[in-house]
Amino acid sequence: MISLSHIYKTYPGPIHALSNFDLNIEKGESVFITGPSGSGKTTLFRLVSGFDRPSSGAISVAGFNINELTEKEVPYFRRNIGVVFQDFRLLKDRTVFENVALPLEIKGQKFVGIKQKVNEMLDIVGLTFKREQHPEQLSGGEQQRVAIARALIHQPGVLIADEPTGNLDEELSLGIMELLDKVNAQGTTVLIATHDMDLVKKKRRRVIQIKSGNIVKDSKNEPNALG
């Protein structure tokens, strides 16, 4: 589902954010990417979500060859993935319902269909009664649920979450992780970047540790791994 082969990403400086990076994530897997700040997690996420291109190497996500995507094709690629950020990235002037409905609206779906799907999704994330509220009226955990609902409403094959619990306390973090588990159980490939090692330890998942732009540990390759 996600495949990176001999990826190099160098920023002006030069800063070698990723060097000879190889990664293969199968359909339906749920994977944690961990590592300290500056290890290359964010670069990896920018590449996988099509916000950036590698300096060299090949990336394929959800059947799209990222290297060959033209500017015009990027939006259509994004409609096949779901992205969640630490800072939620919700539109403040829209209600919870409107925020979640946005990807479907962009796809040009009819309002009746959108309404039904959004209501179902809000039910899944437990925000049915907050549908008419604006993001500012919600707690951090609730805002992240809205962001996850928006990332999943168009049923993407891949959900990419960059520090989804970074701004949340432990209890809320666990709630979000449970929600992501539920999403994964339904067949969505989930890729989560986090530096919260406690959270990682609580979950029996494949864990990839990166440092200075390289994979230093992949639990898949360890005989006693849980992943």
Added chain:
Amino acid sequence: MNQMLWANLKRTWTHHFGTQMTTLIVLAASYAIICSFLTLGQNLRNILSLWGDSIQMTVFLKEETKEDSGNEKLTQLKTRLQAINGVDDVKYVSKQEAAEKFKMEMSGFMPEVFQDEEFIAPFPSSFIISFKDQLKQKIDTLRLAEIAKQISGFEGAEDIAYGQDWLNNYASFIKGINSMGLALVLVLLSGSVFVVGTSIKTSISARRDEIEIMELVGATSQMIRWPLVVEGLFLGLLASTVAGF
């Protein structure tokens, strides 16, 4: 798409009313200032072109060219005058007509002079030449001088008058007004372009997050651009309506 555009417009005005109103006021004020200057300039030009319309040339005739010395010479001169490039009409004013006109204009000032039968004598007969619009509008003093020189060579023409000095002053006055108006409009225009540019920049940077989020969920650049263009058009239209009042 249309539905999205309208919904967006409505949302912008509901949630960013303050910013929209500020931009509207700034735009309307710039439009109003530009429009008033343009109107002022146009009115001034109209008045000045009325003056320009009165540009004509009088060709005073030698004694022997007068009507009583036979029509042939007179007709010949008239034909030659009419043939000059830029001449619209040539009108003959006889000695008597000139005196009548003078009497009519001056009788209020010195009635006793007009009791005198001999008084007709000082006025020569003349041709009054009016010019084509193109020449009048351009106030082409060089061409007028050229025409005057040409006519002075014609047989039968004694003297030529077309208010040379006044015309030269008038032409440089018009030239001054025109270049001043142009400079003013340029300053105002660049000012308003700056104001509009700044307000667009502010509006876009205020909505950078929104644009990023739209990109994130797969909006094409057209989907992002059109709502902003529609908002801008709507603001511009509204501002020009307000400025009109």
